[in-house]
Amino acid sequence: MRKWLVASVSAAALVLPGAALAQDSIKIGVLVALEGAFAAGGSDAVRNIELAISEAGGMAGGKAIETVIAPTDTTPDTTIRQARKLVEQDGVDFVVGPLSGSEGIAIRDFAKTVPDKVFINGISGALEMTWVDPAPNVYRFNLDGAQWGQGLGSYVVNEKGWTKVASIAADYSFGYTNFLGFAVDFCRAGGEIVERFWVPLGSSDFGGVIAQMPDDVDAIYLGMGGTDAINFLNQYDQAGADTNLIGGTIMADATVLTSRGRAKEALVGTPTSGAFAPDNPDPAWQEYLAKYRAFEGDEAKVPSLFGVGYHVAMLAAIQALNEVEGDLSNGQEKFKAALAGLELASPLGTITLNENRQATGSVFVTEVVEGSDGNLEAVFKARQDGVTQTLGLTADEFRAMGLPSRDTPDCDALRGG
Amino acid sequence: MRDFIAKRPVWSAIIALVLAVLLWLVLAPWTEAMEEAFGRKRVFLNAIFSGITLGALYFLVAAGFTLIFGLMRNVNLAHGSLYLLGGYLGFEVVERTGYWLLAFPVVFIVIAALGLLLQHQVFRRMEGEELRQTMVTIGLSIVLADIMLWIWGGQSYTILLPDWLSGPMTLPIHSGYDRSGDVAYLRYPLVRIAILVAAIVIGVAMWFTLNKSRLGMLIRAGVDDREMLTATGIRIQYVFLAVFGFGAGMAGIAGIVGGSFQSLSPGEDTRFLLASLVVVIVGGMGSIPGAAIGALVIGLADQVGLVYAPTYSVVFTFLIMAVVLAFRPQGLLGR
Numbered sequence: 001m002r003k004w005l006v007a008s009v010s011a012a013a014l015v016l017p018g019a020a021l022a023q024d025s026i027k028i029g030v031l032v033a034l035e036g037a038f039a040a041g042g043s044d045a046v047r048n049i050e051l052a053i054s055e056a057g058g059m060a061g062g063k064a065i066e067t068v069i070a071p072t073d074t075t076p077d078t079t080i081r082q083a084r085k086l087v088e089q090d091g092v093d094f095v096v097g098p099l100s101g102s103e104g105i106a107i108r109d110f111a112k113t114v115p116d117k118v119f120i121n122g123i124s125g126a127l128e129m130t131w132v133d134p135a136p137n138v139y140r141f142n143l144d145g146a147q148w149g150q151g152l153g154s155y156v157v158n159e160k161g162w163t164k165v166a167s168i169a170a171d172y173s174f175g176y177t178n179f180l181g182f183a184v185d186f187c188r189a190g191g192e193i194v195e196r197f198w199v200p201l202g203s204s205d206f207g208g209v210i211a212q213m214p215d216d217v218d219a220i221y222l223g224m225g226g227t228d229a230i231n232f233l234n235q236y237d238q239a240g241a242d243t244n245l246i247g248g249t250i251m252a253d254a255t256v257l258t259s260r261g262r263a264k265e266a267l268v269g270t271p272t273s274g275a276f277a278p279d280n281p282d283p284a285w286q287e288y289l290a291k292y293r294a295f296e297g298d299e300a301k302v303p304s305l306f307g308v309g310y311h312v313a314m315l316a317a318i319q320a321l322n323e324v325e326g327d328l329s330n331g332q333e334k335f336k337a338a339l340a341g342l343e344l345a346s347p348l349g350t351i352t353l354n355e356n357r358q359a360t361g362s363v364f365v366t367e368v369v370e371g372s373d374g375n376l377e378a379v380f381k382a383r384q385d386g387v388t389q390t391l392g393l394t395a396d397e398f399r400a401m402g403l404p405s406r407d408t409p410d411c412d413a414l415r416g417g
Numbered sequence: 418m419r420d421f422i423a424k425r426p427v428w429s430a431i432i433a434l435v436l437a438v439l440l441w442l443v444l445a446p447w448t449e450a451m452e453e454a455f456g457r458k459r460v461f462l463n464a465i466f467s468g469i470t471l472g473a474l475y476f477l478v479a480a481g482f483t484l485i486f487g488l489m490r491n492v493n494l495a496h497g498s499l500y501l502l503g504g505y506l507g508f509e510v511v512e513r514t515g516y517w518l519l520a521f522p523v524v525f526i527v528i529a530a531l532g533l534l535l536q537h538q539v540f541r542r543m544e545g546e547e548l549r550q551t552m553v554t555i556g557l558s559i560v561l562a563d564i565m566l567w568i569w570g571g572q573s574y575t576i577l578l579p580d581w582l583s584g585p586m587t588l589p590i591h592s593g594y595d596r597s598g599d600v601a602y603l604r605y606p607l608v609r610i611a612i613l614v615a616a617i618v619i620g621v622a623m624w625f626t627l628n629k630s631r632l633g634m635l636i637r638a639g640v641d642d643r644e645m646l647t648a649t650g651i652r653i654q655y656v657f658l659a660v661f662g663f664g665a666g667m668a669g670i671a672g673i674v675g676g677s678f679q680s681l682s683p684g685e686d687t688r689f690l691l692a693s694l695v696v697v698i699v700g701g702m703g704s705i706p707g708a709a710i711g712a713l714v715i716g717l718a719d720q721v722g723l724v725y726a727p728t729y730s731v732v733f734t735f736l737i738m739a740v741v742l743a744f745r746p747q748g749l750l751g752r
Contacts, residue, residue: 040571171727199723200731204679204688207467207609208724212460230573230680238578238606238678240585260508261575263680 025064026326028317029086031079031097031107032122032310034071037226038099041306042071045099045122048307051295052314060318061326068092074099076106083110087117093328094118094335096313099306101126101145101174111135116331118339120317123309127177127404130358131389137332139339139357141316141346142309143275143387145174146404148249149181150391151363151384152273156246157189159382160271162218164192168209168232169223169248171198176404178248179223182273184391184401187414198406199224204231210239219243225250234263247272252368254304257376264376267368275309276348277364277380278302288347312346319344349385358389439465446591446600456725459592462603464724465717470609472716473616474678477671479693479700479708480623481664487640487703488660490547491540494554496668497690498561503528503669504676504685505565508574517579520673525666532665536658558686566683576676582608612674619667623705636660640703695734699741701751710749 030049033042046069053065068090070082079098086092094117098107104124111119112135121129121140125148130140156162165186169175175198183193194217197209204227213220220243224232229251245267252272256264276285288311292303303311320338327334344351349362362385366378390398402408422429443465447458455461482496506527507520535557543549585604592603627633635656638646647653675681675689692715700711715734722730741748 197727199727203723203730205467205471205720205723207470207606208460208464208720209727211463212457212724227573227680227682227684230575230682234575234680235606235678238583238585238608240604240606255572259573259575259680260512261573261680262577263575 025066026060026321026328027066027068027090027092029083029090029092029095029097030067030069030122030310031072031082031086031095031099031103032069033074033099033103034069035073036075038074038306041304042099044304044307045310047296048292048303048311049096049314051292052311052318054295055291056318061321061324063321063326065318070097072098072103074103076102079103079106080110083107087114092117094120094317094332096120096310096317097122099123101129104129108133108135108138111138118332118335120313120339122313123306125177126173130356132403134356134358136357137336139316139353141312141344141351141353141359141361143359143361143363144389145177145249146181146184146391147361147387147389148274148363149178149183150185150273150387151365151382152246152271153182153184153186153191154189154384155273155365155382156219156271157186157191160219160244162244162246163190164194164217165219165221165246166195166197166214166217167193167221167223168197168199168206168213169221170201170225170228171406172201173404174250175201175223175248176406176408178250179221180404180409181391182221182223182246182248183409183411184393184414187409187411188392190415191411192415193411196406199228201228203228206232206235207239210236210241213241213243215243217243219246221246221248222251223248225253226255229256230259230261230263233266234261237263237266245270247368249274252366252376252378257368257378265370267376268370270368271365271381272368272378273363273365275305275364277366277378277383279380280364280383281380282347282349284345284349285347308348312344312348312351315346316342316344316351349383354389356389360386360388363387443590447593452593457593459601459603460724462590462592463605464721466603466605466609468717468720469713470613470678470716471720472713473613474671474674474712475692475696475716476616476620476709476712477674478668478689479696479712480620480705481667482693483697483700483703483705483708484636484660485664486697488636488643489540489657490545490643491550492547492554493664494551494690495535495558495561496664496693497686497688498558498565499528499532499665499668500672500675500689501565501681501686502531502561503672504576504681505569505574505672506669507673507676508576508681511576517577517582517677520576521670524669524673528669528672529662529666533658533662535665536661540661541654541657558690562683562686565686571683573680573682574676575680576673578608578677582611586610606678608678612678615674620705620709627705632656632659695738697748698738699748701748704748704750704752707748707750714749 032045058065070086072079072082086095099122101124104126105128107119108129115137119138123142125145127144127146169179194214199209222245247270293299293301320335320342323338324334340353351359351361354360362383365382367381368376369379371377478500485491485493503524507524510520510523511517586607588603588605590603592601594601639656696708696711696715699714700707718733718737722733
């Protein structure tokens, strides 16, 4: 008898709040990695979502916003399980997330099984998510890995005068994709890629590879991140090599810039590109940065790539909900239309979506300098607005080039065209 | 050595031939036809040298591991944690005092003391219970990894090298011709040469201790037949303590070396545990020359693979292990 009582009371406790609020609130599921390598970025993403909601006064389209956080560990199967839980058990209205590339591809496929729910990407950067067989209910307001490389190529050719490079990058999907963005831009600006080296993810000893670097190049493109990058820089320095470097998007991220020791010093003066620049002078960015710092209570804190991505996704959701006055009826049709036609004024500049529901937006070129406290930081150098999914090519040209791989893109063909 | 040549003349001849060809490839200038076929000589030399120095690092880690296993039949799965802890402590010492060499004795003593503590307080209580020991060492490695994450955080550390060790040096080995047609000599990171020399010195010292000293005699006897050694009245617990302390200290020193020419971060502990397991399996459990040969083979496979077949370089290491397990399960020099 007592068991029954406890069971029914807890069941009621679980059901009641949902039932009571269902009428006048919007329930948003947040898929975010809170375990594994990106856990720190994931918790920053959660804070940024809270910031966006509190900025909107906790309301969107005249209804109260309620969030359900579903933690993942960046593996696709956990992500699918959590997404299913959000949709089936928690009964969320739509989902914001996920965080990593392979999760994004998994969610694209899962989204096709629940066409009535909208999925707004968190910060997954996989090109395939919105390019290969995209799901009609997946919207991505951040740029993908290839777009993040755009702008850097023409910057090094025009500003630095480096026209002959060799590349060394990690041998996996993001390595290819990010390099493709750089290479397309670089080759079209007249650059030449002499040699490409691909090293397995997680390599720690690059002595043999460093020896292979040709000496008659202007710069070496480095498409590695985290510890791989640090090991490379350390050994590059020890081998006495001193060619200019060009960094891929994850080369000069916080992991490398905040590492301890001398390895990273080889990076000073290296141009790199990515989704944001911490010292971007744009008033919209500065306003966001001030709000973020006030919200975090830390005057010097810099948001992570993940945090910024989730923030923008949430802004998009709130703005679209306001436009349709919270109307999610009829398979969320109005909401979908509003998202697709959104002209989002974000801290990163104006973002619009193309026919694949993929963002067109700005890429920021930064350069690594030594900061006042001995740490390295990336300073804003240039921005390229209106970077499209096809990197300024037509969709057919982009498709003809092929999906990113070790040998794609063909530099000579791009320079000729 | 002489036994081996007498027993297996064919294998000895093959090994001698391979070594001679390698030596010739390293020392002789390459003709254009050879550069055409194998790529530039500089690249080949760098791959070989990187492989040997990486092997030297693996040897430093695996030597202690194999001794502990050979003597105590104890698979210490916390060995990788001792490596990483040694590296972090080395970083702190170098950061505070500025003396790179000072880190070695300090770390050796601290990590050896930790090893003694582990042996005396933990493993002695479960002697002969392999499963329990294995479980306890896994548990310890997880606890240590989390403590290290707590103290040093998730970022990467590289240990600052002294000026006299940074930068490259020129070796008297012919590496090709420069643009003006003069003979160019191989330029190679000085620190790697230093690591190689240090590993050889340590290896030779270990070999002498094992083969020429009374302690070495006790250890060898213990590896062969522990019960009989105990029965002759030797206090085997002291021998165990000495070996465990030494093995742990070696892992700590290897941590400084690894932190100086690679980097330290969470996860390196399991990477090096795995590397030393592979090295010890290939070389033969409990054998110091076996560990040296195993480390050399794995290091060379890793680097030569990375240069000439980057896609498959990860596979080579484990392929070698699988082949050794299939045809010589006791390891190359195991008994």
